[in-house]
Amino acid sequence: MAQAETIAVIDFETSGMSPASGGRATEIAAVLVREGEIVGEYQSLMNAGVWVPPFIEQLTGISNAMLAKAPPAAVVMAEVDAFTRGCPLIAHNASFDRGFWQYELAQAGCMPDPAHEFACTVLLARRLYPEAPSCKLGALARHHQLPDMGRAHRALADAKTTAHLLLRMQADLLDRYRAELLGLPASHALLARLQRTAKTQLKRAVSEHVKQARQAQQLRLAQF
DNA sequence: TGCCAGGCCCTCTTTAGGGCCTT
Numbered sequence: 001m002a003q004a005e006t007i008a009v010i011d012f013e014t015s016g017m018s019p020a021s022g023g024r025a026t027e028i029a030a031v032l033v034r035e036g037e038i039v040g041e042y043q044s045l046m047n048a049g050v051w052v053p054p055f056i057e058q059l060t061g062i063s064n065a066m067l068a069k070a071p072p073a074a075v076v077m078a079e080v081d082a083f084t085r086g087c088p089l090i091a092h093n094a095s096f097d098r099g100f101w102q103y104e105l106a107q108a109g110c111m112p113d114p115a116h117e118f119a120c121t122v123l124l125a126r127r128l129y130p131e132a133p134s135c136k137l138g139a140l141a142r143h144h145q146l147p148d149m150g151r152a153h154r155a156l157a158d159a160k161t162t163a164h165l166l167l168r169m170q171a172d173l174l175d176r177y178r179a180e181l182l183g184l185p186a187s188h189a190l191l192a193r194l195q196r197t198a199k200t201q202l203k204r205a206v207s208e209h210v211k212q213a214r215q216a217q218q219l220r221l222a223q224f
Numbered sequence: 225t226g227c228c229a230g231g232c233c234c235t236c237t238t239t240a241g242g243g244c245c246t247t
Contacts (some may be wrong), residue, residue, distance in 0.1 A: 011246095012227065012246090012247080013247065014229075014246090014247050015247075016247065017228060017229050017230080017246075017247060018226095018228090018229045018230060018231085018246095018247090019229095020230080021228065021230095023228095023247075026247090033228075047225060054246090055225085055226095055247090056232070057244075061247075091244080091246090093231090093232095093246040094231090094246095095230060095231040095243045095245085095246080095247075096229095096230080096231085096246035096247075097246075098231095099229090099230070099231095100247095113238055120231095120232090122245060122246085123232075123233085124246080126232095126244090134228085134244085134245095135244075135245070136244090136245070136246090137245090137246090153247080185236065202226085
């Protein structure tokens, strides 16, 4: 029997919009999701030696004084890298978090993990929930009446909210495409595929994903 | 508050432009 997949949902708080513009991470959280449940969480402030502008301080509640007492960014990234090792990743607007993830891991001297592929809940929400008023995390949480995880714009609260959104998406996919999935889970590979699929082609993409997954499974059995 | 950057989507498009989403 295949081992259940564990997906890591990550969220960064940062001092700016991108590493290229001088932004650095100030906090990270990772939430592990397996078989429809949250099974683990990691959260830490991190000191990257960066100054947080007042606007960001007000937005996140993370002050320069808090960062002065936080552990070094390299230590935190090594810990979260170990915590998520072997897990594919999910983030809300993954292009943002991917940039900081890759930059901060490189700064920390961590070896890239090939399992750390990203899927994005914004791209998925635009396809799965076109009726939602917005694809901002808070708007989607209200739209789906997800549990309140505390102050928004803190890494653990946002990562937990994104994790609950992921669970909702997986449940909706299983419900919506039950006939096509034939008992297969709404895996990270399926999510990554659907986030690039036109809204009108989702059903066909699910069927193609299942067909390829079955073929790969038969190939592995034949090799065994 | 709005801009900043980057990646992505949508359309009045594709030799482009505007909007969304993240801090």
